[in-house]
Amino acid sequence: MWAYLVTLSVLGGLVLYFGFAGALYYAFYVRRRDQPEAWKIQPKRFLSQKVHRWAMLIAASNLMFGGLLSGSFAYYVLTGGPVALYLQVDDYGWAYTVFSTVVGFVLVEAGAYYVHRLFHNRWLFRKFHRWHHRCVAPTPFTATTIHPVELLFFQASAFLPAIVFPMWAGSFIAILVYVLLFNIMDHSGIEIRHSFPWQSSSRYHDDHHVHFHCNYGQNLMIFDRLHGTLRRQKRRYGVTVFGGKGTPAGEEHDGPPPFVDYS
Numbered sequence: 001m002w003a004y005l006v007t008l009s010v011l012g013g014l015v016l017y018f019g020f021a022g023a024l025y026y027a028f029y030v031r032r033r034d035q036p037e038a039w040k041i042q043p044k045r046f047l048s049q050k051v052h053r054w055a056m057l058i059a060a061s062n063l064m065f066g067g068l069l070s071g072s073f074a075y076y077v078l079t080g081g082p083v084a085l086y087l088q089v090d091d092y093g094w095a096y097t098v099f100s101t102v103v104g105f106v107l108v109e110a111g112a113y114y115v116h117r118l119f120h121n122r123w124l125f126r127k128f129h130r131w132h133h134r135c136v137a138p139t140p141f142t143a144t145t146i147h148p149v150e151l152l153f154f155q156a157s158a159f160l161p162a163i164v165f166p167m168w169a170g171s172f173i174a175i176l177v178y179v180l181l182f183n184i185m186d187h188s189g190i191e192i193r194h195s196f197p198w199q200s201s202s203r204y205h206d207d208h209h210v211h212f213h214c215n216y217g218q219n220l221m222i223f224d225r226l227h228g229t230l231r232r233q234k235r236r237y238g239v240t241v242f243g244g245k246g247t248p249a250g251e252e253h254d255g256p257p258p259f260v261d262y263s
Contacts, residue, residue, distance in 0.1 A: 010067030111157030
């Protein structure tokens, strides 16, 4: 059973990731490569073939490692491991299931924000997270191009809500799939404005790759706004400007400048 769940998780992740990323890549980076000004957030910047091949290899390796972890977690749940997940909606009813799905999504987002911000610590960034930032102009294939140590932290933060907060297992799986698909879009380098009011545009995360130490959120901007790490207008950012808040580009007489609008 364990081998079956791990195999299903690995293959499912690879097919979902490379199928969706491949469709986006073909539609824009292949068919419209000669028109980057019409769709690309950074139209003058493309990854070199060498870096892109490396990024795809790391992404694939992490998907297999992540599938091993996810499949093992599923086995742990199905064999009676102590978790807060429930398998039948009738156990709590539809009203609570919808409510807990929203809360679960916010908890997963909070974990991603704080882990991501942690890895922008000066030492952790240079030791681990710098891998991800080799892709200054990300593509759909670079969403999971991270150091495996960092992957462990992100996976743990994603699993934690399922251990402590009662949530329907179907909702939890849907949240993880949603996060993966929108991470692919937001790493695509393609100008995308999402229809969901809570979901930031793809430029929000693309700016994180350009400016490095800001915009740590995954799907929501609420934690960046709360902590002041959302990129501000007229602030200087860069690979050596740590802390998430940039440095003043000039005098600031009336308090900090406004945040950049990513709606």
